[in-house]
Amino acid sequence: MVEVKKERRPRRSYTEEFKAGAVRLVLEEGKTVSQVARDLDLTLSALRTWVEQARADSGKGKPGALTSAERQELTKLRKQVRELEMERTLLKKLGGLHREGERVKFEFIRAQQAHFSISLLCRLLGVSRSGFYAWRSRPPSSRKRVDERLKVLVRGAHTLGRRAYGSPRIHRALRNQGVHVSRKRVIRLMQEERLVGRARRRYRCTAEGAPGQPVAANLLERPFTAQRPNQRWVGDTTELTTPDGKLSLAAIIDLYSRFVVGWALSAMNTRHLVLQALDMALRRRCPPEGLLHHSDQGSTYASEDSQRVLARHGIRRSMSRRGNCYDNAAMESRFSTLKNELGEFFESASSARVKLFDSIEVFYNQQRMHSAIGYAAPAEFERAAA
Template identity: 85%
Template sequence: MVEEKKPRRPRRSYTDEFKAGAVRLVVEEGKTVSQVARDLDLTLSALRTWVDQARADAGKGKPGALTSAERQELTKLRKQVRELEMERTLLKKLGGLHREGERVKFEFIRAEQAHFSISLLCRLLQVSRSGFYAWRSRPPSPRHSADERLKVLIREAHEKGRRTYGSPRVHQALRNQGVHVSRKRVIRLMQVEQLVGRARRRYRCTTVSEPGLPVAANLLQRRFTADGPNQRWVGDTTELTTPGGKLYLAAVIDLYSRFVVGWALSAMNDRHLTLKALDMALRRRRPEEGLLHHSDQGCTYASEDYQRVLEQHGLLCSMSRRGNCYDNAAMESWFSTLKNELGESFESASDAKVKLFDYIEVFYNQQRMHSAIGYAAPAEFERAAA
């Protein structure tokens, strides 16, 4: 079925009196242009033109009224002022972009074209509009497409690392997926995506020793490696904070895989805390006699109760020299990692316990890549060696 075309509306003309009457309805009686146009069967554009002309004519006889040429000149000057203000704003954003290549400049133009005219952007960056339009219509290069795919994988690796991974671990995560890319490229794309790892904190000594307690020799001698699991353990305690006061975390780590074999949390930094962490480690691993247990000279580790448990299970006791944090650097490094990635302030003791369990047992032991064992997770490293 063919639709019939509506007959074209013939062009009409109106007398000056009719125009004045229509304008009076808008100007004096306060009706809207659309309402008057509808009532008089006029086009909106025609009625607006009459109203604008009437207002312009009314202002000609007033003192200080501008002529038509002056109004045009004023409009032109205002436009130039706006352009100068936009140009000044844009120059602040350009920075050292003038020294970049065309591709970088075109990327900037595309990002800013919603706020500034393309002509102004091209003029200030000294590139041609035709070149920009040609670049915009050109399909993305293979390198650019590969970068976009890599950005997705990098963001996934960073999120999987709980937003704590820097470029070394993100690079290793990509390699584990079979993605071969240079670390410099990973660094560049992480900078573009504004992804950063957590920086390490400065060391703070919290050891509390008690004169008169027996002190063991330093048998470990800073050998922070082992040929197999349950050969060398290191232990220590650190402080955490809550609005209600301090909390103390004791932990025991296996130097073979950096697996946290035991840990405990308490509001009191006493021998019961360290014994609880040691008890978890002993129940979990059931080590044979001869395991070397290293700690600092803190009173909780030098206590009679703690030494008795070590002796009962045939564990050799080793202690750092007084005030020397480097003798137990592996343990200090772990606490630094924990506080950087999880934090050291919690809402409450129960909040700290839940978050520590999730970080230690779920993330650190099972998922987090460790540089000392070839960027494998501790549990994964032990399974691979079994």
């Protein structure tokens, strides 16, 4: 019997920007190390090392830990904040339910009891708990019972989709759970629950070419697909807004799985920005020679530094035709989705960095269903095909 040697996986490395983003999810967003490691497909030991190093650098390690009384007070305050946030979130959902009859209010309470306490729901709607329990004890019809169960599942899928999913993705999410339901019924239930997806805005072409810079041929020619990972990458930049000015975001997507392999954020849209995104992608994926990198004709991608880095790694260049956004539609679509789901105005540059890290690395790469790959998440699609 011939023993087949398994090809050793190249050791992955990460940029300091990526490490800092992962550490912020633990220290600032309150997530556990195991949760962040699972979301980002990291090892626990590596993430713990990054967190401990960050705590040591900031002087907030174990020697300065809180006392027991301080921890109890902090826990109490956090609980109060969570309750206030829950109440504020619920008040936004109530809409005009205060003017409706008890039956409509009770139906809303039953649909929301998986997410909020019944006491809170009854108090905000001005009904009694005993009245709700008496109404709930009445036997509903079989179809009504199925509808109520489906409403909970629909709202759960909508929440997991960060309130951006419309009926196609929610319908697919229910099918993935083994729930057989028509899309028309999903649409009706979403309307009853007042759930809507985020619609894309109309595209506006703002990019301009770089006159005088060397331009590569369009080798991609619009088939935004690939037969294997690290065969075709597409990259582009976009602008975000803060009170202090504009921020530029550069990103690179693998067309095989739509995985965002590299990205970078900066106050200026220069060649250094796209090179930072490319450096993250190269460290994370370790692509073989022959990879195709497609972009527009902007000066950041046509610069000598960009050409030199691509050539050094054996990467072929490809560029869209001047002013033709359809030649890089996959990247334009990704930025459009990002802005619709996350917004393009942020309180500060640091807030933008934290939210983008969570949106790209945690939600989009690891969780969000993508229609181009059979409504699977990019990371899930790659693991299934491995």
